Amino acid sequence: MNLPIELERERKSIIAYAKSYGLDFYDTVFEIVEFDQLNEIASYGGFPTRYPHWRYGMEYDELAKGYEYGLQKIYELVINNDPCYAYLMKSNKLVDQKLVMAHVYAHCDFFKNNLWFSKTNRKMMDQMANHAIRVRRYIEKYGSEVVEDFIEVCLSIENLIDPHLPFIKRTPDEPDLAGSEVEKTVPAKFKSKPYMDAFINPKEIREEQKRVADQKVKEDKQRFPQQPERDVLAFLIAHAPLEKWQRDILSIIRVEAYYFAPQGQTKIMNEGWATFWHSKIMTEKALTDAEVIDYADHHSGTVATSVGRLNPYKLGVELFRDIEARWNKGKFGKEYEECSDWQTRRNWDKKLGLGLKKVFEVRQMYNDLMFIDAFLTPEFCAEQKLFAFEYRERNNYYEISDREYKVVKEKLLFSLTNMGQPFIFVQDANYSNRGELYLLHKHEGIDLDQSDAHDTLANIYNVWNRPVHIETVVDETEIIFSFDGKEFRETTPVE
Amino acid sequence: MVKRIDRDVSRFRQIVRGRVKKDLKKYITRGEMIGKKGKDFVSIPISQIHIPRFRLGGKKMGGVGQGDGEVGTPIAQGDQPGTGSAGEAPGRHILEVDISLDELAAMLSEELELPNIEPRGKKNITSRKDKYTGISDTGPESLRHFKRTFKQALRRQVITQNYDLKNPVIVPIREDRRYRTWKTTTKPESNAVIIYMMDVSGSMGDEQKEIVRTESFWIDTWLHYQYDNLETRYIIHDAVAREVDQNTFFHTRESGGTIISSAYKLASSMIDAHFDPSEWNIYLFHFSDGDNWGEIDTDECIAILRDKLLPRANLFCYGQVESPYGSGQFIRELEDYLKEEEKLILSEIRDKDGIYASIKSFLGKGK
Numbered sequence: 096m097n098l099p100i101e102l103e104r105e106r107k108s109i110i111a112y113a114k115s116y117g118l119d120f121y122d123t124v125f126e127i128v129e130f131d132q133l134n135e136i137a138s139y140g141g142f143p144t145r146y147p148h149w150r151y152g153m154e155y156d157e158l159a160k161g162y163e164y165g166l167q168k169i170y171e172l173v174i175n176n177d178p179c180y181a182y183l184m185k186s187n188k189l190v191d192q193k194l195v196m197a198h199v200y201a202h203c204d205f206f207k208n209n210l211w212f213s214k215t216n217r218k219m220m221d222q223m224a225n226h227a228i229r230v231r232r233y234i235e236k237y238g239s240e241v242v243e244d245f246i247e248v249c250l251s252i253e254n255l256i257d258p259h260l261p262f263i264k265r266t267p268d269e270p271d272l273a274g275s276e277v278e279k280t281v282p283a284k285f286k287s288k289p290y291m292d293a294f295i296n297p298k299e300i301r302e303e304q305k306r307v308a309d310q311k312v313k314e315d316k317q318r319f320p321q322q323p324e325r326d327v328l329a330f331l332i333a334h335a336p337l338e339k340w341q342r343d344i345l346s347i348i349r350v351e352a353y354y355f356a357p358q359g360q361t362k363i364m365n366e367g368w369a370t371f372w373h374s375k376i377m378t379e380k381a382l383t384d385a386e387v388i389d390y391a392d393h394h395s396g397t398v399a400t401s402v403g404r405l406n407p408y409k410l411g412v413e414l415f416r417d418i419e420a421r422w423n424k425g426k427f428g429k430e431y432e433e434c435s436d437w438q439t440r441r442n443w444d445k446k447l448g449l450g451l452k453k454v455f456e457v458r459q460m461y462n463d464l465m466f467i468d469a470f471l472t473p474e475f476c477a478e479q480k481l482f483a484f485e486y487r488e489r490n491n492y493y494e495i496s497d498r499e500y501k502v503v504k505e506k507l508l509f510s511l512t513n514m515g516q517p518f519i520f521v522q523d524a525n526y527s528n529r530g531e532l533y534l535l536h537k538h539e540g541i542d543l544d545q546s547d548a549h550d551t552l553a554n555i556y557n558v559w560n561r562p563v564h565i566e567t568v569v570d571e572t573e574i575i576f577s578f579d580g581k582e583f584r585e586t587t588p589v590e
Numbered sequence: 591m592v593k594r595i596d597r598d599v600s601r602f603r604q605i606v607r608g609r610v611k612k613d614l615k616k617y618i619t620r621g622e623m624i625g626k627k628g629k630d631f632v633s634i635p636i637s638q639i640h641i642p643r644f645r646l647g648g649k650k651m652g653g654v655g656q657g658d659g660e661v662g663t664p665i666a667q668g669d670q671p672g673t674g675s676a677g678e679a680p681g682r683h684i685l686e687v688d689i690s691l692d693e694l695a696a697m698l699s700e701e702l703e704l705p706n707i708e709p710r711g712k713k714n715i716t717s718r719k720d721k722y723t724g725i726s727d728t729g730p731e732s733l734r735h736f737k738r739t740f741k742q743a744l745r746r747q748v749i750t751q752n753y754d755l756k757n758p759v760i761v762p763i764r765e766d767r768r769y770r771t772w773k774t775t776t777k778p779e780s781n782a783v784i785i786y787m788m789d790v791s792g793s794m795g796d797e798q799k800e801i802v803r804t805e806s807f808w809i810d811t812w813l814h815y816q817y818d819n820l821e822t823r824y825i826i827h828d829a830v831a832r833e834v835d836q837n838t839f840f841h842t843r844e845s846g847g848t849i850i851s852s853a854y855k856l857a858s859s860m861i862d863a864h865f866d867p868s869e870w871n872i873y874l875f876h877f878s879d880g881d882n883w884g885e886i887d888t889d890e891c892i893a894i895l896r897d898k899l900l901p902r903a904n905l906f907c908y909g910q911v912e913s914p915y916g917s918g919q920f921i922r923e924l925e926d927y928l929k930e931e932e933k934l935i936l937s938e939i940r941d942k943d944g945i946y947a948s949i950k951s952f953l954g955k956g957k
Contacts (some may be wrong), residue, residue: 132593134595135594135595138595138598143594146598148601149601150598150641151598151637152601152602152603153602153951155595155599156599156601156602156603162819219925250641252643253642253643254644255644337662398892400656402655402665402666405653405656409656410656465877479656480653480656480657482653482655482656482659482661483653484650484654484665486652488663490664492665493666494665495660495662495663496652496661497661503654503680506652506653506654507654510653511768516644516646517644517645532596536644541647543644543647544645544646544783547642547643547647548644551644554642
């Protein structure tokens with residue numbers, strides 16, 4: 096890291112400010128880059144070395160054009176690694192650089208301390224580079240077309256992971272062989288005197304029951320996987336008939352997907368936290384008088400809202416500030432919750448001064464979903480003018496549908512559940528006893544995008560090499576989409 | 591410095607041009623999409639290739655937003671109905687960028703590798719332009735600046751303490767009068783004229799005209815970009831030629847035979863009357879299906895081209911649109927007799943996709 100003297104001086108004082116507030120971060124390496132380098136790094140998701148693929152080129156193309164036409168500009172880019180890496184754009188003013196540094200240190204604090212990041216690889220920079228080498232090697236060996244096409248297939252299913260998997264053990268390491276023999280479930284006989292037995296428990300019916308029970312035992316034994324499997328990628332890596340290099344590439348994609356998952360889970364908190372701290376550090380400590388206007392201009396750009404899209408920076412920082420204020424004033428707990436007098440509630444102030452302690456605790460324990468669930472209050476919702484919107488077919492417009500606290504919160508929570516991705520499970524890998532793959536979409540009220548679902552199904556077929564199915568719901572009717580390598584079919588499930 | 595991303599970008603572009611080639615060229619082969627919008631701005635979609643995923647779709651989803659507005663306030667328009675239905679070809683996410691026609695032309699030149707045009711020897715022609723830029727205290731009464739005059743009078747009255755707040759009367763005297771002044775600027779100028787000629791005989795169908803229309807749009811855009819002062823004239827012909835306006839040019843459907851020389855004669859006389867070749871860069875474009883009436887006329891055409899049009903024009907482009915009726919002989923005659931002529935460019939346009947190549951061959955020489 097070779098920062099110019101003035102930047103280095105600022106960096107040191109910002110570190111000192113940040114530490115004095117109690118922020119705790121990995122060492123952070125700042126690189127000064129030109130705009131096109133920044134665009135390049137941003138296209139690679141922040142990593143200077145990644146496997147080659149046209150999709151990064153596409154990202155770059157968009158970023159470069161956006162920059163060229165003055166539509167967008169990246170200010171800050173930091174990656175979760177130990178040490179953290181962050182990039183400063185050469186052409187930015189000093190005040191901007193200070194702001195970015197303050198922002199970045201808060202991100203690094205978040206990466207280091209937030210629970211959801213605790214299982215991520217802190218040497219991801221190296222791992223990504225290793226991935227790149229492995230993929231390059233395959234490209235040399237098998238040709239870029241082939242490898243690229245397969246990567247595309249993998250990218251198409253990279254969201255089919257189980258974000259909680261790093262934290263819990265879903266299946267035992269050793270299969271429980273002793274207990275796997277399922278108890279026979281033939282219903283007990285009706286009580287009867289011996290001479291009546293043949294009438295009360297007729298032989299044919301007993302046999303039928305036994306046959307059904309045996310069948311069930313057999314099916315249970317054969318069911319594979321035993322439990323529906325949410326980490327579809329892991330399942331495919333383990334069981335799909337892939338070549339070794341394909342298996343490796345799929346596992347590379349999976350590892351990277353797991354690495355990025357916490358960032359999806361904590362977008363609002365992470366950005367809110369960083370904004371919360373850059374604004375504190377800048378306004379309380381780092382700003383000089385001459386920089387105030389530029390800072391205010393830039394900061395307001397960061398937290399600007401536009402109708403119809405929630406700005407995670409804005410929502411996050413406001414929530415953190417609200418939490419700080421509430422815990423400072425003691426606006427929590429049974430007594431406060433049960434107080435129904437509007438005036439008293441409003442002027443509630445026990446002068447507890449627990450605000451900062453609380454926000455640090457929150458940044459450690461929560462992810463976006465829990466964050467919103469726990470701290471979005473009716474007052475906050477009204478103050479921030481949050482609303483729910485819905486699509487109206489009659490005029491082809493999205494319209495504000497509700498400002499009711501409950502509705503808004505529910506909608507917001509829904510959009511954050513599983514990062515807005517559908518829940519997809521491997522239900523049966525030996526469907527109709529023909530080795531076909533049967534996926535289940537756990538329908539939560541919103542249908543899958545059908546055209547995408549078709550194409551994705553075709554991609555999974557390329558991995559599984561046998562017909563694939565997905566059970567889902569379209570317009571409130573259960574339906575199975577199938578692809579057998581040649582054509583798509585839609586059928587209704589038989590129970 | 592070679593950047594690592596360059597490989598991925600060029601790979602992406604290759605794919606866009608290969609796999610989604612037709613999509614990318616859509617805005618070249620589809621004139622409607624590029625129509626001038628508002629103040630000379632057009633929207634250019636930036637291609638993206640969409641990787642399909644299992645994702646929640648449909649507009650049912652809605653969401654949460656932030657800001658003012660009553661319940662029922664529309665906040666954004668939904669997509670056009672009917673898009674994204676099942677079984678559609680790989681979707682494309684389109685990012686639209688508004689750009690000016692000049693930028694569009696610049697992109698066109700990058701895309702088609704068009705050279706800039708060197709105007710022929712007209713650099714000494716200048717135009718003069720008057721612009722009112724300043725104020726002076728002398729000048730003709732007709733240019734007197736009323737406001738500034740009164741301002742000056744007010745200033746004088748305040749200074750000499752003749753201004754009475756209670757009775758604010760301002761009387762300008764001779765010295766207060768202010769006049770507008772102008773500055774004459776000269777700037778080098780190159781004039782250009784495009785004369786489009788189109789065969790509208792019975793054999794030119796709507797599709798052929800559409801091709802001509804699209805191609806003319808791009809040629810227009812390009813030449814506008816190159817010249818400050820561009821005039822456009824339109825000639826249609828079947829057995830007789832006449833000058834028409836733009837609308838008629840693209841929408842007439844005549845019938846009857848084809849005598850191409852009639853159009854060439856008219857163009858030649860137009861140049862005689864209005865466009866002195868020493869002052870104008872002259873571009874001639876002729877579109878036809880190549881089915882001329884008789885060899886005698888073709889001979890005459892060649893004679894007019896050789897003696898009258900080609901010596902005076904920067905470029906004569908002949909685009910032959912393929913039509914089910916035409917014999918398409920004309921282009922071969924031109925080729926045989928005039929292949930020595932540098933200013934003559936011939937191009938056969940088979941279908942809409944051929945426009946791309948045709949524009950490139952017409953404008954690729956930088957004349």
